[in-house]
Amino acid sequence: MRVLSVAAGLAAGHMLRASVDEQAGARLWVPIVRGGDTQYFNPVTNAMSDELPTNGRAAPAVSFAQDKEAEEAGVGAEATNNDLGDVVTSTKKACYPHCTWNCTQPVCNQDCTPECEQPRCQTRCPRPDYTQCAIDCQTPHCSVFCPKDACSDADGENCSSPKCSTRCARPVCYLKCKNNLPCQNVCHPPRCTWNCRNPDVCAKPQCRLLCERAAGCAQNYELPALSPQYTVNRQFHAEKAHWVTFHWGKCGNECGKAVRTRKVVCSTGKDHECSFSAKPATQEVCEDNSGCNGFLVGEWSGCSQQCGKGKKMRKVYCNNPDEKECLGEKPHVEEQCWDHGPHCQQCEVTLFGGADFDGWSASFHVGQYSLDDLVGHGAKCEETSSVKVDGMCCKARVYQYGDFNQQTEGWTARLGHGNYTSDDLVDAGVENNDVSAMRVWLDEKCARKGQPVVGWKIPEPETFKMATNIFKPPQEDME
8 A cells, every 4th residue: 555655646746747847838938139139038839028027937048149240340230321432533545434333232131030949848856755754544434234134033032143244445545754855947948040031121222333534545537548549529429319109090990089009119229218208108099980971780699590590680770860871781680590500400318217317317319219128228217207308309208108008098298308307297297207118209390490599689789890890889879
């Protein structure tokens, strides 16, 4: 029991030591000496104070003295010497003296703050003398325990003394020592460094350009002697460069205003040698009314008929309000035209398995196709969801049954040039996307006589043509 009590006392001592270390570190302040001034830094809380707190304890000082030569040179003080030096009085023995910059060199301190590591501290106590200690134990608490039924009969005549036992708790003991053990805190000086940055404000250097005095250079203002192979020309005449203009070209409009141009060059052949004077204009607005009494024609339209005989037309306009004043015979407004392009003889029908011309596809030219023929070309007759008929005069007829509805009456649908979606096929008479036979043929009447072009009309030209000149008519007549 004595050993246990001593061990418990040592464990309590370790806990006390850890608490003392933490508290001692919080109260420890590191003196920072810089330029004769002292500040105190706490590495635990990272606080900085100009004075040592009342409950604080100073650690060994850390000095950050500036370089002695820098202090003597006035580092950190704002430069006040504005004397930029005297003008150089030396004379350069050349026609081109040298110049140099003379500048001040202001010096200023960096903005620095210390960064210190947390000091390493220990609480040290004298080793305990256990010969001066004694263990003091309190009186233990005891209780008597007896059995519940001590007699064998109800009258108690055969009762004997009960067999009881006494039980005591473990006594509480303390270690008492006569001597008081004083302890002290020992801390290692913290390691500190400066964290510096460039100052926000620093005096700028002032500069002055200093030049040497020019030496007296020898200058000869006399002309060199005349060589035998040269003579003096006292009546020399040279033509000054000048702009040369050519005749104006023809006006770009024979009835109204337009623009005409001309060629302008320098007499030397190099325009930059005449740049000392403004270059004359190379174009100007002109007006010519010589062709105002004539007919103007627009562009021909396309042929009104596809695959056959049709007509084409154009606008014819007199540029005089009175058409009788226009000279010559009025041009034709309408002419015949023929359309015999390759599209007139083209005929191809394509079946698709998708409603939007996707999925499987099978193409067919002019001919008759039974159910077996359709399948042989890759068609899936019960899944025909869209059809494309390519050719202005191409026709197709589809049937419900594979024998062209000869033995059994069924629906039939005729399709002309165009693209047919699933809804279009229903409108044409196709039911359940089921195409079991098909005939494809070229309409000879259509290929020979054609059919009208949808939306055909005479174009409204923005310009009219007269002879070889193209220009815009008056605005009021265009509306």
